Amino acid sequence: MNRDDFKMFLNNPDLIYFDNGATTFKPNQVINAVVDYYTKYTANAHRGDYDISNKVDTFYEDTRRVVKDFINAKDESEIIFTKGTTDSMNMIVFSFMKYYLQKGDEVLITKAEHASNVLPWFELEKEIGIVVKFIPLDSNYKVTLENIQKVVTKKTKVISLAYVTNVIGDIRPIHEISKFAHQYGMLLVVDGAQSVPHMKTDVLADDIDFLAFSGHKMLAPTGIGVLYGKRRYLEVMKPLEYGGGMNARFESTKDLEYKELPLRLEAGTMNIAGVLGLKAAILYLKNIGLEKIHKYEQELKKYLLERLKEVSNITVYNEKSEAGIVTFNINNIFSEDTSRYLNHYKICVRAGNHCTKMIKDDLGVKNTCRISLYFYNTKEEVDKLIEVLQNSDKIYEIIL
Amino acid sequence: MDNNFKRELMIDNCNNPYHKRKIETKDFIKANTNNESCIDNIDLYVKVENDVIVDAYFDGEACAVTTSATSIMLRKIIGKSLEEARVIMREYFKMINEEDYQDEVLGELNIYQDISKQPSRKKCALLPFQTLEKTFKIYESESCK
Numbered sequence: 384m385n386r387d388d389f390k391m392f393l394n395n396p397d398l399i400y401f402d403n404g405a406t407t408f409k410p411n412q413v414i415n416a417v418v419d420y421y422t423k424y425t426a427n428a429h430r431g432d433y434d435i436s437n438k439v440d441t442f443y444e445d446t447r448r449v450v451k452d453f454i455n456a457k458d459e460s461e462i463i464f465t466k467g468t469t470d471s472m473n474m475i476v477f478s479f480m481k482y483y484l485q486k487g488d489e490v491l492i493t494k495a496e497h498a499s500n501v502l503p504w505f506e507l508e509k510e511i512g513i514v515v516k517f518i519p520l521d522s523n524y525k526v527t528l529e530n531i532q533k534v535v536t537k538k539t540k541v542i543s544l545a546y547v548t549n550v551i552g553d554i555r556p557i558h559e560i561s562k563f564a565h566q567y568g569m570l571l572v573v574d575g576a577q578s579v580p581h582m583k584t585d586v587l588a589d590d591i592d593f594l595a596f597s598g599h600k601m602l603a604p605t606g607i608g609v610l611y612g613k614r615r616y617l618e619v620m621k622p623l624e625y626g627g628g629m630n631a632r633f634e635s636t637k638d639l640e641y642k643e644l645p646l647r648l649e650a651g652t653m654n655i656a657g658v659l660g661l662k663a664a665i666l667y668l669k670n671i672g673l674e675k676i677h678k679y680e681q682e683l684k685k686y687l688l689e690r691l692k693e694v695s696n697i698t699v700y701n702e703k704s705e706a707g708i709v710t711f712n713i714n715n716i717f718s719e720d721t722s723r724y725l726n727h728y729k730i731c732v733r734a735g736n737h738c739t740k741m742i743k744d745d746l747g748v749k750n751t752c753r754i755s756l757y758f759y760n761t762k763e764e765v766d767k768l769i770e771v772l773q774n775s776d777k778i779y780e781i782i783l
Numbered sequence: 784m785d786n787n788f789k790r791e792l793m794i795d796n797c798n799n800p801y802h803k804r805k806i807e808t809k810d811f812i813k814a815n816t817n818n819e820s821c822i823d824n825i826d827l828y829v830k831v832e833n834d835v836i837v838d839a840y841f842d843g844e845a846c847a848v849t850t851s852a853t854s855i856m857l858r859k860i861i862g863k864s865l866e867e868a869r870v871i872m873r874e875y876f877k878m879i880n881e882e883d884y885q886d887e888v889l890g891e892l893n894i895y896q897d898i899s900k901q902p903s904r905k906k907c908a909l910l911p912f913q914t915l916e917k918t919f920k921i922y923e924s925e926s927c928k
Contacts, residue, residue, distance in 0.1 A: 719822055719846045723903075735822040749844055750822050779797075783790045783847060 384679065385671065386759050388412065399730040399764045404549050404577060404708060404737070404755030406599045409660075413602055416663035417656045428655055429628060429646065443655060446662035447645070453665045454594065455585040456611055460644040463617070464653055467608035468576040469499040471595030474610055474648070475572055476503035478620040479593075480541065483570075486512035489539040493518045493526055494741035495548045499595075500574045501741070504543065514538070520745050523703040524551045528559050541570045546578035550739045550746075550753065551701045552708025554578070561590045570616075576600055580668070580757075581706060582677040586611055598657060603664035607657030610648075617644050624650035676758045680707035683756050687765045694772045700746055707756035713775050718750040724778045725752075728771045789894040796851035801858050802840040803850075811838070812925075814917035816910055823849040823910055829918040834865045841911075848895075848904050853911040855891050865919060872912050879908055 386392050388410040391400070400408065426436040428443045447459045456462060465471045484490070490504050494517055504515045516539075519530045526544065542564050547554050557573060564571045572593045575584060579594075580601030586594055593616065598607035612620070622629060622641070629650040633639035641647045668676065684707045691699055691711065700710045713721050722734035733753045736743065743749045754768075811828035825843035829836060839861050841853050856875075860868045875892055877884035881899050898908045 717844065717846045717850075723846075749824075779790060779794045779847060783793045 384758055385410070386761075388667075389759060390414070392759070395729075397729045399728075399760075399767060401754040401756065401760065401764070401768070402731045402733045403580075403757040403760075404600070404753060405733055406605065407580065407602050407757055408759070409602055409604065409664075410667055412667050413604070413660045413663045417604060417660045420656050420659050427652055439655060442662070443653075443658055446658045446665075449662050449665050450609055453584070453669065454579070454609075454611060455587050457587065458614060461611055461614050461617060463610040463612070463645050463648045464658055465595075465608045465610050466606055466654070467597040467599070468497075468574060468595045469608075471608055471610035472499045472572075472574065473503050474620070474623060475593045475595065475612070476507050478623050478648075479612070479616060480513075481507060481511060482619070482621060484511065484513050484540055487514065487538055488541075489514045489516050489536060490541040490543060491516050491518050491531065491534060491539060492543050493520055494744055495520060495524060495551055495553075495739060496543075496545055496741075497549050497574060497576065498738040498740070499576075500543055500545060500572075517741075518542075518544075523553070524548075524701065524742070524745055525553045525703075526555050526560070528556065528563055531560060531563065535567070535569075539567075539569055541572060543572035543574070545574040545576070546584075547581070547706045547708075548704075548739070549577050549708070549755075550710055550737045550742050550751070552577070552704040552706035552710070552755075553701070554582075554705045557591070558589050565590060577706065577708075581673075581680060583673040592616060598661040598664060601664055602667060603661040604654075604657045606654050607661050609661075614644065617648065620648060622648055622650060626650045628652065671758065679758050680756050681705065683707065683760060683762065683765065684709065686762055687754065687756070687768075690765055690769045691772075694769060694775075696775065697772060700748070700751060709754045709756075710751045711754070712748065712751055713772070713778070716775070716778060718752045720778065720782055721752050721775075723782045724775065725768070725771060727781045728767070730768055730771060792855075792891060792894050793847060793851040796854035797847040800841075800850055800854035802854065802861070803842060804840050805842050811840075812918045812921045814914050814921060815843075816914040816917060823907055825849065825853060825910065825914060827853070827911070827914040827918060829915070829922075831865065831922050836860055836863055836865065836868060845910070846907050848898065848907040849910045852892070852895060852908050853914075855894075856911045856915065859890060859892060860915070865922075868915070869919070872916060875912050876909070879905060 389408045391408040424435040424438045426439045428439045447462045450462045451459045507513055508515050544555050561571050570592045573591045575594050575596035579596040592613055594611040596609050599605040629647050631640040631642050696714045697711050718734035722732050735750055811830045813828050815826045817824050823845035825841050825845050827841045830838040839857050874884045874888045878896050886893050895908045899905050
């Protein structure tokens with residue numbers, strides 16, 4: 384649906400883009416928002432008293448309101464603009480958890496997490512001696528409350544999970560996990576990179592303590608993301624960056640004061656064009672409706688899985704997962720060779736370990752091809768993929 | 784060289800690579816090169832005695848170009864002196880980088896002469912020799928001790 388809004392399709396009429404888990408195309412509405420800023424009212428935010436600067440200010444803070452409503456946060460001050468999910472996760476770990484946690488405290492993650500929900504924790508383990516533990520995955524690589532209960536101890540202080548994983552595409556029972564975590568005084572950190580673009584997010588209903596997500600995976604420009612945190616946690620965050628924009632005053636006596644939330648955590652000139660693009664992206668998504676997007680993607684995935692059954696020599700690894708991600712290999716073919724083969728037919732899929740390098744322990748395979756769908760993908764594109772996969776006995780003639 | 788012949792040789796060396804085995808042996812020098820732009824990941828094991836490569840093998844997961852090139856490289860360099868292997872390496876790098884090179888030195892490795900036409904595959908073709916170069920450096924640093 385809505386393909387006419389995307390110039391990428393106009394400029395690449397034969398292209399089939401199945402790598403939306405990596406990044407998405409941008410609709411004209413987003414591109415226009417960025418172009419308007421650079422051509423009609425370029426100015427810095429939170430600075431000048433002149434009209435165009437005020438306009439930037441207003442639009443910048445408008446975006447915060449739009450994001451707040453989008454994820455159903457309580458207050459705008461709980462929305463911090465960042466570079467993306469990785470930046471947000473690093474802020475959570477090194478601005479907050481570093482001071483909140485103590486040596487010996489345990490943090491639960493899984494082997495299916497993206498690097499950005501793994502490596503900051505590993506580093507904190509080295510730095511202050513927390514213990515990172517893995518929640519065992521079930522036979523469909525899913526997280527269950529039962530398995531969490533198996534590894535929780537009195538020392539467990541944090542559960543940090545992707546809402547939707549980027550290789551398996553399972554939707555975690557975050558609501559249930561959140562209730563359990565809070566019952567025992569644990570905090571819940573959610574990596575929303577693969578969920579926020581595709582389904583309704585409600586941080587209040589799910590009682591999420593911290594949420595991280597990226598703009599570019601949901602139609603917005605690259606280099607813009609969001610950190611959501613409950614106000615009481617953001618209040619005590621120690622900024623990672625100091626400088627312009629975040630200070631209220633400072634004297635030669637070294638007497639100083641920082642701004643209130645959220646600006647205290649947004650030092651330096653932010654990615655203003657990105658913020659304005661993010662607003663346009665969210666309004667665009669809301670206009671279609673997240674429920675509609677989610678339903679459409681699930682239907683398309685179902686169709687894709689059904690049609691993949693017609694291809695004899697492939698293995699699908701995540702048939703039971705809910706989100707619009709399908710992970711597969713052509714039997715006995717290295718995933719990168721498969722993606723190059725598909726590329727010959729202008730079909731873009733991702734090959735490799737997808738920054739999720741520990742899932743191989745459970746999956747039994749290091750590298751896979753990943754199809755990640757978005758609302759602008761179609762059944763016709765799936766049909767073309769199937770046709771190409773059915774002729775994959777010619778793969779080496781094509782790629783070598 | 785005929786394109787079909789080149790392709791057949793690559794496919795043959797990819798599907799049934801020579802010198803690919805899993806056993807780790809003590810007196811072999813081991814090097815691994817993760818190709819940063821993609822996911823080819825091979826471990827190369829080389830045994831050098833009196834500056835001669837007396838045995839070598841590899842293990843790991845890699846694409847058809849890397850796997851076949853490693854297989855052909857190992858067939859070419861086993862039994863050669865380090866000096867001879869270096870000449871092969873130098874000429875191979877020249878070929879991949881589209882410089883003038885001595886094709887008579889490379890034998891079957893000449894099948895990768897057009898690989899630079901596909902820039903993304905160039906890295907895959909370079910990987911086996913880059914890893915071999917790494918083992919030579921380890922050998923040299925150990926010999927100096």
